[in-house]
Amino acid sequence: MAKLLPAASVYYVDLMTRPIVGIISNAYLINDQYPAHACGSMNTDAVVQVSGAMPLAFPADPEVVTIPELLDAFDGFLFTGGRPNVHPEEYGEEPTEAHGTFDRNRDRVALPLIRAAVERGQPILGICRGFQEVAVAFGSTLHPEIRELPGRMNHRMPPDGTLEEKFALRHDVILAPGSPYAHVFGTERVRTNTLHGQGIKVAGPRVRIDGWAEDDTPEAISIDGAPGFAMAVQWHPEANAAEDPVSRPLFAAFGEACRAWRASGGQPLRAVG
Numbered sequence: 234m235a236k237l238l239p240a241a242s243v244y245y246v247d248l249m250t251r252p253i254v255g256i257i258s259n260a261y262l263i264n265d266q267y268p269a270h271a272c273g274s275m276n277t278d279a280v281v282q283v284s285g286a287m288p289l290a291f292p293a294d295p296e297v298v299t300i301p302e303l304l305d306a307f308d309g310f311l312f313t314g315g316r317p318n319v320h321p322e323e324y325g326e327e328p329t330e331a332h333g334t335f336d337r338n339r340d341r342v343a344l345p346l347i348r349a350a351v352e353r354g355q356p357i358l359g360i361c362r363g364f365q366e367v368a369v370a371f372g373s374t375l376h377p378e379i380r381e382l383p384g385r386m387n388h389r390m391p392p393d394g395t396l397e398e399k400f401a402l403r404h405d406v407i408l409a410p411g412s413p414y415a416h417v418f419g420t421e422r423v424r425t426n427t428l429h430g431q432g433i434k435v436a437g438p439r440v441r442i443d444g445w446a447e448d449d450t451p452e453a454i455s456i457d458g459a460p461g462f463a464m465a466v467q468w469h470p471e472a473n474a475a476e477d478p479v480s481r482p483l484f485a486a487f488g489e490a491c492r493a494w495r496a497s498g499g500q501p502l503r504a505v506g
């Protein structure tokens with residue numbers, strides 16, 4: 234039965250046929266002793282309120298889930314942000330102190346899952362760490378601390394302040410004309426938040442950089458030859474997704490792709506843009 238979603242929603246969905254979006258979790262230690270898998274509720278809210286899908290968080294642990302099971306279980310995937318970084322050995326480099334902390338289980342699930350989903354046209358949307366995972370999955374390298382690069386701003390999350398202050402809009406992103414993002418946003422310049430220390434150093438051969446911050450930091454990518462929806466952004470569109478004029482169309486387009494995947498029994502929507 235159709236249900237009226239919050240006023241900010243632009244369409245009704247039949248809750249019985251919502252596409253199912255797999256949201257990758259991060260590993261946490263609750264009270265410094267209780268291991269847990271969790272994802273931020275901003276992600277689930279964006280998936281429900283804007284994408285019109287059912288969100289299901291899944292553990293990022295190769296001992297718990299397999300790639301074929303995940304591909305069969307979900308209509309699309311959201312690769313969320315996370316404080317731990319992709320391990321540099323995933324892009325042929327040695328770890329240094331600058332690389333910070335890692336989550337090797339999440340690396341071992343996210344990277345092969347991204348490659349498999351993209352190649353079959355199953356929708357994926359990457360956010361922040363998820364953006365970096367998509368980039369590395371398709372051959373990119375990362376710089377561990379971009380604020381140390383000449384001319385770059387500090388993209389890191391402000392250490393203090395309220396959640397609203399941490400997710401405040403802090404830079405523009407200039408989008409390539411004709412890119413999937415210019416198509417989705419209807420403009421070639423948008424304003425976004427920023428909460429990351431790392432960034433793409435060298436893009437992989439199929440990684441198309443579609444958007445840059447004013448300091449030339451890559452902020453939006455797509456994958457050449459991807460038969461379906463394959464988009465990833467370095468910022469956090471899940472924040473205030475139902476109201477933000479940039480987040481909303483991105484999550485709406487992702488939801489449309491997941492709905493099409495579900496309705497077609499697993500065929501990709503024509504690539505966006």
Ligand SMILES: N[C@@H](CCC(=O)NCCCC(=O)O)C(=O)O
Pocket residue numbers: 313314315316317318360361362363428429430431432
């Ligand atoms: N660790 C990477 C990606 C940054 C990222 O995903 N930030 C969101 C973190 C939210 C939180 O603190 O849990 C980098 O630093 O570039």
